[in-house]
Amino acid sequence: MSHDRLWAPWRLGYIQGKDPPAAHEREVEWLPGADPQCFLCVGAAGGDDRANLVVARGKHTLVVLNRYPYNNGHLLVAPLAHLPTLAELTPDLQLELMETLARYTELLRERMSAEGFNIGLNLGRVAGAGVPGHLHWHIVPRWSGDTNFMPVIADLRVIPQSLDALWELLADSAENTAHQNRTSN
Numbered sequence: 001m002s003h004d005r006l007w008a009p010w011r012l013g014y015i016q017g018k019d020p021p022a023a024h025e026r027e028v029e030w031l032p033g034a035d036p037q038c039f040l041c042v043g044a045a046g047g048d049d050r051a052n053l054v055v056a057r058g059k060h061t062l063v064v065l066n067r068y069p070y071n072n073g074h075l076l077v078a079p080l081a082h083l084p085t086l087a088e089l090t091p092d093l094q095l096e097l098m099e100t101l102a103r104y105t106e107l108l109r110e111r112m113s114a115e116g117f118n119i120g121l122n123l124g125r126v127a128g129a130g131v132p133g134h135l136h137w138h139i140v141p142r143w144s145g146d147t148n149f150m151p152v153i154a155d156l157r158v159i160p161q162s163l164d165a166l167w168e169l170l171a172d173s174a175e176n177t178a179h180q181n182r183t184s185n
Contacts (some may be wrong), residue, residue: 062077084133098134
């Protein structure tokens with residue numbers, strides 16, 4: 001019996017429970033209320049955007065590649081501040097979050113030919129939030145026929161693009177610059 005191999009080296013850290021170096025191991029400028037163990041707070045604090053998978057930041061928001069994506073192009077949109085509940089979002093932050101979600105669905109549609117999206121927020125650990133203390137929305141691009149037998153028989157998802165290639169596709173684009181300029185005014 002012949003077996004094909006699926007190369008997904010970015011998953012090994014997740015499987016072994018070894019995430020990238022903890023934030024407190026690097027020099028960063030923490031925002032008020034930040035959690036040094038929270039990867040979203042690490043991204044919000046600045047430093048190496050590529051290493052932290054930060055695609056863009058606005059006045060109040062952050063766009064990050066999901067290190068363990070459900071599908072190719074999976075993004076996280078979060079407040080810069082470490083906020084655990086919807087009640088803590090200011091009207092300005094709510095508006096910027098919605099504008100960012102809208103902009104990145106369009107950017108993924110344009111750059112990756114996404115045909116649809118699953119967009120969601122998990123509130124609390126029992127609801128599936130992997131980072132329950134820092135609100136974040138998932139944008140998962142979808143394509144006709146993107147489901148296959150792999151998740152069913154192998155408990156495996158096939159992600160055809162590296163995170164580095166996706167970062168190159170989405171970061172530092174003219175659209176991101178325009179988005180950042182609009183949200184920082």
